[in-house]
Amino acid sequence: MVSRFAQWTLDVRNPTRMAAFWSAALGYEIDADGEHLRPPRDAPPGSLTVWLQPTAEIKQDKNRTHPDLYAPAGDVSGEVDRLLTLGAIRTDIGQTGDEGFTVLADPEGNEFCLIHHPWHRT
Numbered sequence: 001m002v003s004r005f006a007q008w009t010l011d012v013r014n015p016t017r018m019a020a021f022w023s024a025a026l027g028y029e030i031d032a033d034g035e036h037l038r039p040p041r042d043a044p045p046g047s048l049t050v051w052l053q054p055t056a057e058i059k060q061d062k063n064r065t066h067p068d069l070y071a072p073a074g075d076v077s078g079e080v081d082r083l084l085t086l087g088a089i090r091t092d093i094g095q096t097g098d099e100g101f102t103v104l105a106d107p108e109g110n111e112f113c114l115i116h117h118p119w120h121r122t
Contacts, residue, residue, distance in 0.1 A: 013108060025069070035051060089104065
């Protein structure tokens, strides 16, 4: 038996603002507590929940881990624009432009990648 991912936990200073951003970005529902996000009812089995863990600390360095999101097929630029409209910002972490992903950050500066072409998953 092996361990499995249960949820993605992100330290945030403003849970309300971050819940609005991440729920819109992922199409998730915000629980009554305002800190937990749930996948939509039609999400694939095993879809992760998200916990926006309140913290007083300000993010200072590049994330050691980050989520990778898939762009809708054929609409990478449209998805980047949508995420920017929601409050994401473009982030330079030294990428060259040939990586096959776009690096963004949420409104509190937590980096994430938008993958242009989903790789094969087994």
